[in-house]
Amino acid sequence: MKTNKATIRPSGREFPIDPTLTLLANLQKQEVFLESVCGGKGTCGKCRVRFIKGAPAASKSGSRHLTAKEIEEGWRLACQVKVGGEVEIFVPPSSGEAPVKILAEGRSIEKQIEPGAKKYFLQLQPQKLERPVGDIDLILEETGMGDFGIDLRDVHALPRLLRDADYRVTVTVIGDEITKIEAGDTTRKSFGLAIDVGTSTLVVSLIDLHSGEQKAVSVRLNPQREFGADVISRIQYCREKEGGLVKMRLSVTNGLSEMIDEACRKGGIERTDISEAIVVGNPTMQHIFLGLDPSYIGELPYAPAISRKARFRPTKGLGVDIGTYPVQTPPNLSGFIGSDIVAGIISQGLLESEEIQLLVDLGTNAEIVLGNKERLLVCNAAAGPAFEGARIACGMIGLQGAIDRVWFDEEDVRFHAIGDARASGLCGSGLVGAIACLLDLGILDESGKMGDPETLPEGLSEKIKKKLRKEGSEKRFWLSHTVYISQKDVREVQAAKAAVAAGIEILMRKMGIEIDDVARVMIAGAFGSYVNAASATRIGLIPKVRLDRVMSVGNSALEGAKMYLLSSPSREVADRIGDIVELHELSVDKEFMEEFISQMAFG
Numbered sequence: 001m002k003t004n005k006a007t008i009r010p011s012g013r014e015f016p017i018d019p020t021l022t023l024l025a026n027l028q029k030q031e032v033f034l035e036s037v038c039g040g041k042g043t044c045g046k047c048r049v050r051f052i053k054g055a056p057a058a059s060k061s062g063s064r065h066l067t068a069k070e071i072e073e074g075w076r077l078a079c080q081v082k083v084g085g086e087v088e089i090f091v092p093p094s095s096g097e098a099p100v101k102i103l104a105e106g107r108s109i110e111k112q113i114e115p116g117a118k119k120y121f122l123q124l125q126p127q128k129l130e131r132p133v134g135d136i137d138l139i140l141e142e143t144g145m146g147d148f149g150i151d152l153r154d155v156h157a158l159p160r161l162l163r164d165a166d167y168r169v170t171v172t173v174i175g176d177e178i179t180k181i182e183a184g185d186t187t188r189k190s191f192g193l194a195i196d197v198g199t200s201t202l203v204v205s206l207i208d209l210h211s212g213e214q215k216a217v218s219v220r221l222n223p224q225r226e227f228g229a230d231v232i233s234r235i236q237y238c239r240e241k242e243g244g245l246v247k248m249r250l251s252v253t254n255g256l257s258e259m260i261d262e263a264c265r266k267g268g269i270e271r272t273d274i275s276e277a278i279v280v281g282n283p284t285m286q287h288i289f290l291g292l293d294p295s296y297i298g299e300l301p302y303a304p305a306i307s308r309k310a311r312f313r314p315t316k317g318l319g320v321d322i323g324t325y326p327v328q329t330p331p332n333l334s335g336f337i338g339s340d341i342v343a344g345i346i347s348q349g350l351l352e353s354e355e356i357q358l359l360v361d362l363g364t365n366a367e368i369v370l371g372n373k374e375r376l377l378v379c380n381a382a383a384g385p386a387f388e389g390a391r392i393a394c395g396m397i398g399l400q401g402a403i404d405r406v407w408f409d410e411e412d413v414r415f416h417a418i419g420d421a422r423a424s425g426l427c428g429s430g431l432v433g434a435i436a437c438l439l440d441l442g443i444l445d446e447s448g449k450m451g452d453p454e455t456l457p458e459g460l461s462e463k464i465k466k467k468l469r470k471e472g473s474e475k476r477f478w479l480s481h482t483v484y485i486s487q488k489d490v491r492e493v494q495a496a497k498a499a500v501a502a503g504i505e506i507l508m509r510k511m512g513i514e515i516d517d518v519a520r521v522m523i524a525g526a527f528g529s530y531v532n533a534a535s536a537t538r539i540g541l542i543p544k545v546r547l548d549r550v551m552s553v554g555n556s557a558l559e560g561a562k563m564y565l566l567s568s569p570s571r572e573v574a575d576r577i578g579d580i581v582e583l584h585e586l587s588v589d590k591e592f593m594e595e596f597i598s599q600m601a602f603g
Contacts, residue, residue, distance in 0.1 A: 007088045008032065009052060019084035023049065027078060028226045032091060035389070035396065036226050038233065040079040044390070047078040054087035092424060106524070106554025108347035111567040115209040117174050117192060117275035117326075121185040124167040135159050139171055139178070149177040157181075172275050174311070179326045180275070189273040191215070193260065194561035196340065197281035197289055198222060199231060199364055200388055200397055201526065202255060203558055206263040209275060212566050216266035218259035221397075223251040224288070229390040230364040231284035235298040238288075248288050277327045278561045282338040282365065286329055302335030309575050330564055330574050334583055336380040341367045342577050343560020344524055346570050348553060350376060351580065355519035356511075358504065360542065361556065362387055362428075362528040366500045369581075370507040370518075377511060379584040381503035386489075386496040387428035387527045394483045396425035403430035403483060404530055408437050412463045415479055423480040428527040434485055435493055436535035438477060439602055443468060446603045448494050450475040450487050497541040498599040503586055504543060505595055510584060515543040524556040539602050 004017045006026065017026045024040055024047050035046035045065030051074040058071045059080035066075050124138045133141075135158050140148065158181060162169060165183035172180040172190075190209040196202070199222065206216040227237040227248055238244045264271055279289060283304045287294040290312075292305045311328040330339040341361060350357055351373050359369040366383040369376065389395030389402075396402050401424035405416040415430065417423045426434065438444040441464065442457035451457075452475075453468045467478045476484040508515065521542055523531065533550040536542050542550070553559075563570045573580075586592045 003086055004084050005086050006083070007086075009088060009090045011091075017083060017087070019082055021082065022079050023076075023081050023083055023089070024078035024226070026083075027091075028223075034078055034091070034226075036079060036228065038079075038228065040226070042077055042080045044229075045077065046390075048075055048092065049078050050074045050090040051076060052088040052090055054083060054085055056081045056083050106347065106529075106556050106559040107551075108349075108553075108556070108559035108563060111563060111570060113210075113212045113566050114568045115190070115192065115275075115566050116564070116568050116571050117172055117179070117190065117209060119170055119172050119187045119190050119275065121170050121187050122168070124162070124169065126167050135162055138162075138167075139169075139181070143171065143173065145173070145176070145178075147176060151179075154178065154181055174276060174326060174328075177311075177326075182272075186273075189269070190275050191267070191269055191273050192275055192565040193263070193277035194558055194565055195256065195277055195279045196555060196558040196561060197252060197256075197279060197285045198340075198526075198557075199229075199282065199285060200225065202252070202259060203555065204256065204259040204263050205558060205562060206267045206269070207562055207565055209565065212562075214562075215269070216263040218262040218266070220255060220259060223255050224248050226251070229388065230385045231282060231294075232298060234288065235284060235294050238293060239295050239298075245288065245291065245293060249291050252285075252289055271325075274325045276325055276565065278564045279327055279329050280339040280343045280557045280561045280564075281329075282340055283332045283335055286332065286338055290329070297335040304332050304335050307332045307334075307578065328564075330561075331578055333378060333578055333581065334380075334585075336365050337367055337378055337583065340557035340560075341369065341378065342574050343558075343564065344553075344556035345369055345376070345560070345577065345581075346574050347556050347560035347563050348522055348524075351573060351577075356513060356517055357520045357522060358518050359522045359524060359553075359556070360500065360504070360528065361524040362500065362531070362541075363525050364388060366503065368500070368503045368507060370504070370511060375511065376581045377507045377584055378581050379503050379507060379586050381499040381586060383496040383499045384492070386492040387431070389425065389427055389431075391492050392426060392431060392489045393486050394425045395431065395489075396427055398427045398429075398526065398530070401425065402427035403434070403479060405532070406430055406433035406437050406479065408441060408464070411461050413437055413441075413467065413479065423483045425483060426479075426485070427530075429530040429532065431485070431489070431493060432531050432539060432541065433535045434477075434479060435490060435602075436532075436538040438485070439538060443477060444490065444602070446601050448490050448600070448602060450477070450490065493539070494600050494602070497539055498596050501540055501543070501599040502592055502595040505599070506586065506589060506591060507584060509591075515545050518543075518545065519549065521545055521550045522553045522556075523550065524553050526555070528552060529554050540599060 006017045007014045015030045038044040042061035055074045122142045170182045170186045192207045192209050194205040202222050204218045228234050284294045309331050330342045332338045353372045356372050361367045364385045366381045369378050389397050400419035401421040402418045403415045403423050403426045476486050478484040529552045533547050537544050
């Protein structure tokens, strides 16, 4: 009988393969996630693997992204080949097998601990013949609650629970809802989950609701990467693939379930000790998590299915076991501005600030917030996935081997790779740093055009000059033997940074201020936290401002989710934030395209 088996090198991991599926799908089943910006269509060329043994014929679409030499060496696109028998493959370090740099913390303002989920220990009077009342009424009378909500399953269990516990119970209340009834006194066991469902990454933080301490954290890449790198490709997958929404929803909820188990193990608690979970993310990620069709977010007028806060029980609403505790998602503001930005606004205290502040969450869709407690403007700019490594020849997310810092001296252009590993690609911060260096060296001009190797500025070392080479019709600057920046990459970055810069400029214009009126520029998100502020201002991604006014605030969305857990006043503000902020839709702004074009230049 024929054996269908694959061995991954260099790890030596073996697994059975299904010859009816693509190699990409087989790897995804084993939780080895190659970059697949195009969602497996064969158009991005990112899911490259090298066959050491058993290489299949190269596909037409695969051949467009590989040289004849690479094909001869065994390189193929995993999404375009099906294999059987015994094969050995080399999986590059830019895959999900490599350690990943995921941001799991950030800066936030301090708040008094006053969690939304409150536990009350009740010693109830047993039922009496003289005045028998409903079992639930005993609890309502003791807590002083009037109108209330409760899951019918809890009512089913209540009569036996009360009597077995000798009428000594702990009740968990969130707002006007009784969310849990437990036997005995469990008031000391009150924990919450703050969950950030990002386009690229997932973070689960376990929080002690008494002390506010983070007891454990679990991070991983978002397994939905297999369906596409950005929200638009995932919306398309929902539309075009039968059962696409279900597949994507299960990939994220199953992943979160495992992460929650890991966080509970690390924190030394049981799942039953969790009182509530807060989940933040952009509207598309939130819709998929909830099992809602995100298709209409991708077409005019970009309307989400829900914009208000939502609270539900996961096993009831999702059909997936991520817990029986209530899960709440803060409100979305529009089809592209989600609860992650609401959480960022709360965590950075913008609605309490006297000074005007600018918050920029840099990702595929850059969200921009400008203002103070008097007035707050919000917009989103379609930056595209360049800052997350997509559409860049050697681009990758922040995995081991990704170049994350670039600088130069008199002799050479230097770099650092994550994990001090051999360079295997460029992540967003490295890309911005590299372009800033090329501008300072005069290898790039302000229009973004690469110079010719023969006409580079005088004074550059021979080592630097030799790194700029013409490969056919394309100019490339080689940072290492395997990693380079092309002219096309530069144009991708120009378009991305112009969208962000134009959005910032238009909000400032709408508010009637200049950049000097902004007291603080806060950069959020994984890319924003690692990018060098001087490099970001050099390429014009953010306005030229004194560098001491620029600060990284880390994962502001996760910090806001924690604050939503721990501060009832912050929760109340977040829940009505849609009535406070002013949304500005750049796609219908007549000045946007003109501003976008003017911001394409560097400098």
